[in-house]
Amino acid sequence: MEILKFITAGSVDDGKSTLIGRLLYDSDAILADQLEALHRSNRKNDDGSIDLAILTDGLKAEREQGITIDVAYKYFQTDKRKFIIADAPGHIQYTRNMVTGASNSNLAIILIDARKGVVEQTIRHSFLVSLLGLPQVVVCINKMDMVGYSEDTFNQIVTDYQVLAGKVNLANVTFIPVSALKGDNIVHSSDNMDWYGGKSLLDHLETVDITVDDTAAHARMPVQWVVRPQTEELHDYRGYAGRVVSGSFKVNDKVTVLPSGFSSTVTKIELLDKEFNEATAGMSVTVHLQDNIDISRGDILVSSNGKPEVSQLIEADLCWMDTRALDTSHTYFIQHNSKLTRCRIQEVLHKFNINTLEKVYDEEFKLNDIGRIIIKTADPLAFDLYQDNKANGGAIIIDSRTNVTVGALMFRAAVE
Amino acid sequence: MSKHQLDYLDELEAEAIHILREVAGQFERPALLFSGGKDSITLVRLAEKAFRPGKFPFPLVHIDTGHNFPETIQYRDEMVARLGEKLIIGHVQDSIDQGKVVEQKGKNASRNALQTVTLLDTIAHYEFDACIGGARRDEEKARAKERIFSVRDEFGQWDPKRQRPELWNIYNGKIHKGENVRVFPISNWTELDVWNYIRRENIALPSIYFAHQRDVITRNGQLMAAADFLNMDEEDVIERRTVRFRTVGDMTCTAAVASEAFEIDDIIDEISTSKISERGARMDDKVSEAAMEDRKKGGYF
Structure with missing residues (x-):
């Protein structure tokens, strides 16, 4: 069911x-x-x-x-x-x-x-x-x-x-x-x-049909946690824990770690006492790679056959959710799956009048406002366009002064 | 393009594991609140899936009212020994001895409300920044509105008006010093989902969940286990009945139901056809319509 x-x-x-x-x-x-x-x-x-x-x-x-x-x-x-x-x-x-x-x-x-x-x-x-x-x-x-x-x-x-x-x-x-x-x-x-x-x-x-896209090219797994027991018996054990947010990973698949860009091969997919040949979208698993590369929380494993965008400058739709208006001079946090970094809204391109669907050219971004902006992030993000892959195309903005979630972002394009 | 949709138990499990790993990744001093009930037992199983063969990145914390079912305590101790994980116990009796709370008087006296103080003291003492709990949104309407990451102020208070929007599967665990986050990984599970998962995973439970013979008294239309801490008088008639417990809290506030469900399959049948909600057997929710909401604002989980 x-x-x-x-x-x-x-x-x-x-x-x-x-x-x-x-x-x-x-x-x-x-x-x-x-x-x-x-x-x-x-x-x-x-x-x-x-x-x-x-x-x-x-x-x-x-x-x-x-x-x-x-x-x-x-x-x-x-x-x-x-x-x-x-x-x-x-x-x-x-x-x-x-x-x-x-x-x-x-x-x-x-x-x-x-x-x-x-x-x-x-x-x-x-x-x-x-x-x-x-x-x-x-x-x-x-x-x-x-x-x-x-x-x-x-x-x-x-x-x-x-x-x-x-x-x-x-x-x-x-x-x-x-x-x-x-x-x-x-x-x-x-x-x-x-x-x-x-x-x-x-x-x-x-x-109604609600099946999700399992295309291997969209395989994405943000790494949440690295399992390292460091016991005598499991001295070399290193498992990357995360949830496959889209696509699917199979054992022997070539994968790339972003944003570093190192590549490796999946050797094992497991969870507690079970092993899997394939981890499909939605599954939480622990993945092992052939090579010993430096991977930590905030990195993302992706299919080497279909990589996401990697950029620090992104065009996105923004929905503002806080009573304090957006401050383009303030440095906020952005959280994109397991990646947390700092950001600034560099430019407001336009807002939408959501009752008439017209574009409005007004810089002030208040509660419930929606518009197109350009965001600059402190570290590069490995993301997909929201329209292509929701699971890796959305992020939240957190106000560093209040720690409150103040904005929702839907990535629309990487800015060259 | 291949298409696919996870079965509901797999989806709920994957979501809960994801949440547990977010706690591990985002917080410095998390804890898992373990009550000995089926929901927290399910959380422990999910934590094994999330972190094994590594250790849990948090201790288990039990707030012990001192009025527990002995079966629950025995289960807890055996489980902790099997897991090899750390258990911290906060005793309500200590809060009473320190004069921080006053034991209720009268026939329906319960330590259920007092445990909030012990919980908050335990959180403060160990400086926990996140406490994982087994509450579910289908239990009660205040819980239906609570976030998966629910920020509490330094008094443990839940403010429904100041909740953070929670979008997609992105959880904002940023807090100020002194605040903590209550995290509910099985928010989206129903009572039946928990039971189906326990059956699928073959998880052992304290025996009181299954039908057994027990001395009970009837109070306010509810069957209560006859125990020394229940302030009984001559009006209370002890009967031997075949009962089980549908939810397991403190002995003074958890009512039994007449049941012939001896096996887990029987329990699942019973719940599937039951016409009474799970918290219908909780005296603590009967106080008023907003009982849970008020307790949450006071720091309860």
């Missing part, structure tokens, strides 16, 4: 909480003690049915202050798949939350209110999903019960959305007409929309 991680994008008014609640409730993912609390609640829908949005209710700190605190994770499973929902609520910090949730997801659900169609918020959500490179998008056109389950309304929104998808470069978009409140096409196929021949949302989530 596989795990599908998805994010839901939409505001409270779009029925996002109700949709998640419905998905959990109708797939029997809610246990008796939680259900009891649900029935006990005073909050009910207008028709007296239980308000499923309660299932995504937040913390006391949130209720007291009327705020929402970033991403909550929810878990459920069916006979076919396991699911992790990154529920990213929030109005003020929406961009930051959604970027965080989307970075770890295979799929995004974008909610559209059938009465309103494609609105500014839809543009923003779609832009962010595209920026973070999510391979799959489901557009749920919700509140179909409020528009008389109209096929024409659905078709019009699909047409409008396809124009938007073209602009922001989203492929693999699936459209599903739903009513989260009434349960139409969430888990069970709806009797109210015979004109819709597609799958229910859950059915789609259970079957």
Whole structure:
């Protein structure tokens, strides 16, 4: 069985909480003690049915202050798949939350209110999903019960959305007409929309293709730790511990260590009492090489047949996540997989108005701003372009004064 | 182009190992909090995978309330001997003797809340900068919002409003002196995932997880093990029942469930069809709706 991680994008008014609640409730993912609390609640829908949005209710700190605190994770499973929902609520910090949730997801659900169609918020959500490179998008056109389950309304929104998808470069978009409140096409196929021949949302989530690229040319393993027991018996043991983030390594493969550039051959791949002929994307392993070269945390093992870029000057998209604006004169830390070094944002090329998709020429980079920048790093980074290989194409910026994560970077090009 | 997707247990395992190795790489004085429960036993197994044949780059730390199930302590000591790793024990009794905490009075008295003080003192004494714990996000809604690398201030407090964004598989472990990070490598596992992993890896557990005969009393609708530290009175009727423990904490706050699950397969069947959540058997969560959130803000893991 596989795990599908998805994010839901939409505001409270779009029925996002109700949709998640419905998905959990109708797939029997809610246990008796939680259900009891649900029935006990005073909050009910207008028709007296239980308000499923309660299932995504937040913390006391949130209720007291009327705020929402970033991403909550929810878990459920069916006979076919396991699911992790990154529920990213929030109005003020929406961009930051959604970027965080989307970075770890295979799929995004974008909610559209059938009465309103494609609105500014839809543009923003779609832009962010595209920026973070999510391979799959489901557009749920919700509140179909409020528009008389109209096929024409659905078709019009699909047409409008396809124009938007073209602009922001989203492929693999699936459209599903739903009513989260009434349960139409969430888990069970709806009797109210015979004109819709597609799958229910859950059915789609259970079957959508989420396999990852295992191309050997993209083999990348950032070294996290060197295993050196230094006992008498294991005097010469030297294993490089890390997670294969993309591609695959086989025993006898030629590999290069970056940024040093030394090459060697894989002699053994192991983990505790198991040995493997091949380590594929996602596996955590310990790798042995033929030659005794100086490798430490922060280095990366890559396939000698397909090397990443190595540069200290990189063009990247930046999402700013801190209340203190970007300071181009300040030296920050950058963390790219296991590599930590210092950096400076050398130049802001432009920002995006994420509601209109226009470029904006404004140097000031504030909370939730997104734009294209050039970054200079103290040590060279061995990276891939985010659009080619997400797993080795993203990094975070850490403020050296506060130690807080203040920015997310998606590498777009090495600057010559 | 070949395509491929890991099975869910392999994926969860690989993610947890990656997190453990990040702790090793990023911190100077990490520790693994070991409670003797199945989640921390799973962490130990994952640490073996992450670091063997080398030594663990951290000691195991047990905060001992003194009210443990004897089976748990026996398991702990045998496990440590087998692993050849260092164990540090922080005793809640010491915190009581030093007057730092006051033992609760009354029928439902428990040392569960007191252990936070002992934990914080132990962290301060050994200057731990990272503490690895077995908490999972599916347990409770405060945990559902906590980061995998969760920064605590020098008072151990969790501030949900000041959490760092956590993107991709990149974990920011940078902290100021005095702060520490709680790290939760099995955040994304569910209770059932843990059990399926224990079965797959053939990991031994303390016997109290399996159905056995035990003297219990019924309190607030929950079956509690009859133990000397439970302040019992004439209203408490001791019965011999076939029970098991679904979560293992302090004897005063962990309820048993009536169960005929003698083998791990039975337990997995039982949980798969269970309609009560795991923390439904934890008295410490019944105090209020925000009980866990409040304890976390006070330094609890």
